[in-house]
Amino acid sequence: MDPYRLQNILNEELKAMAIQDYCPNGLQVEGRADVQRIVTGVTASQALIDAAIEQQADAILVHHGYFWKGESPVITRMKGKRIATLLAHQINLLAYHLPLDIHPQLGNNAQLAQRLGVSIRRLLEPWDKWSVAVVGELTQPLSGEQLALSIERTLDRPPLYIEGHSRPVRKVGICTGGGQSYLALAAEQGLDAFISGEISEQTTHIAREMGINYYAAGHHATERYGVQALGQWLQENYQLDIQFIDIDNPV
Structure with missing residues (x-):
């Protein structure tokens, strides 16, 4: 081709x-x-x-x-x-x-949500049709610790978990990669948790003071799945030889 x-x-x-x-x-x-x-x-x-x-x-x-x-x-x-x-x-x-990041089926957010049992319902920024962050719901409520374990099992690495409350988690925001800046907006919209890849110094204070759980699961780790899905789509539709190679990155 x-x-x-x-x-x-x-x-x-x-x-x-x-x-x-x-x-x-x-x-x-x-x-x-x-x-x-x-x-x-x-x-x-x-x-x-x-x-x-x-x-x-x-x-x-x-x-x-x-x-x-x-x-x-x-x-x-x-x-x-x-x-x-x-x-x-x-x-x-x-x-x-x-x-x-934002493709509704092949994208990083969609692929991570699928693996975590989160059904995407809407964009976090409904006024922006290209909003990077999304909002979804878990198929069943989990405690903050249970969601952390689910992320660890899915990504094969423990997330940095900042507890903002002790209530069950159902409404979850997701922005793979470096999406920690969306945390305050997610809290304002009443979400129970937000998952991204990275964390900044102020992220901890926002989570604790605004009452939302935050999970920093790794920029690389949260963004492994979109390109794999895209490669599989190419292979299935255009008969190309596709191989995913994961270069490990702790960040």
């Missing part, structure tokens, strides 16, 4: 051109003209690139790519090495950030 055709397919499915983002979505580095074997991963790190070379991949598809808003535009040192490696081996790099 031509990499530009692959880009068009992904852009259409993820509505990528309609979403304002902090980076370019789609084909970021052009490689060989025929794509049959694709390695997927969370971040286009050097380790993932090296693994893709070992697998003789034609393309890499990730959630976290390159050319972020506000970063230095020069291609030197770490970024220079990454891009030089891709070009030397003619590997295409495709990346989808917010479009892969």
Whole structure:
């Protein structure tokens, strides 16, 4: 498959051109003209690139790519090495950030919610059709500790759990990755808990003082599932050879 055709397919499915983002979505580095074997991963790190070379991949598809808003535009040192490696081996790099977070079926939020038994009901920001954070309900109420254990079993790592109350948890907000800034809004809307990847110093105080449980489950860990679902969708619909490679990250 031509990499530009692959880009068009992904852009259409993820509505990528309609979403304002902090980076370019789609084909970021052009490689060989025929794509049959694709390695997927969370971040286009050097380790993932090296693994893709070992697998003789034609393309890499990730959630976290390159050319972020506000970063230095020069291609030197770490970024220079990454891009030089891709070009030397003619590997295409495709990346989808917010479009892969918010897709209602394949997205990071949707995939994590499904694994945790959370039925998504609405957007946390109903005035924004591209709201990144979502609101859902657990199939059955859990204690704060029980939800922490459920997250640990699902992600194979314990979350950092900040207890904001002792009542049962039913209404849950989710924003995978770095979504801790949504916590106050979630509390204002009466949610029992909020799950994201990272935590900031003020997050603890917001959770305790506004009475909402917070779970920092890891930026990488919460965003492993969207790109896997997208890869599976490509494999099923376009008969491409897809392999997910998880480069472990404790954050």
